[in-house]
Amino acid sequence: MKNDIVQKRQLNSIAVKKYRQSLTKEVKQARDKEQKIKQKIVLALLNKEKVENNQCTFTINCKNPVVGITKKCLKHWSFNFNRTAARSGYSKKEFSKIFINLYKNQNGKCAVTGIKLTPGLDVEVDHIIPLSRKGNNDVSNFRLVAKFVNRLKNNFTDDEFKEHIKNICPNLLEWATKGEINMSDYDMSAG
Numbered sequence: 001m002k003n004d005i006v007q008k009r010q011l012n013s014i015a016v017k018k019y020r021q022s023l024t025k026e027v028k029q030a031r032d033k034e035q036k037i038k039q040k041i042v043l044a045l046l047n048k049e050k051v052e053n054n055q056c057t058f059t060i061n062c063k064n065p066v067v068g069i070t071k072k073c074l075k076h077w078s079f080n081f082n083r084t085a086a087r088s089g090y091s092k093k094e095f096s097k098i099f100i101n102l103y104k105n106q107n108g109k110c111a112v113t114g115i116k117l118t119p120g121l122d123v124e125v126d127h128i129i130p131l132s133r134k135g136n137n138d139v140s141n142f143r144l145v146a147k148f149v150n151r152l153k154n155n156f157t158d159d160e161f162k163e164h165i166k167n168i169c170p171n172l173l174e175w176a177t178k179g180e181i182n183m184s185d186y187d188m189s190a191g
């Protein structure tokens with residue numbers, strides 16, 4: 001039992017070391033940004049007034065539970081994506097339905113890495129085929145991904161993105177999917 005724990009710790013530190021070695025400038029910058037956002041969130045949480053009964057504050061009548069670190073339910077929080085909606089040619093309400101369906105179908109996880117998403121922190125809408133690559137605004141071309149994934153993915157197609165990740169940090173996606181990396185546990189600024 002004790003040996004098991006020692007071994008796990010060793011494996012863990014090897015994984016972290018490997019991960020750090022494979023980090024390139026680009027990934028580091030993305031992670032640093034996320035780290036800064038997380039610090040902001042912690043502060044925001046400390047200052048956040050308690051939401052009564054964990055209920056959505058959008059209207060008095062909405063009794064739905066709040067999601068993530070927002071003060072709204074999933075439906076009402078999804079209205080925040082109204083700019084994405086407008087740009088994509090949908091009304092706020094139409095896009096809200098699309099958003100909720102995506103969130104439910106993906107079990108609240110990033111479609112690329114499988115990382116659990118936190119509304120209000122790291123959820124972004126991604127065009128599977130980027131608009132700049134002749135992708136469209138069809139529902140089938142949308143998915144939800146973690147913010148850092150969207151940043152790294154940029155205007156790549158999925159295949160190009162995977163190739164890109166393979167070059168800059170070969171194990172990032174695999175580790176992220178397996179939940180082997182909890183990046184918030186590590187001080188990335190140390191490099």
Ligand SMILES: [Zn+2]
Binds near residue numbers: 058063
């Ligand atoms: Zn609500």
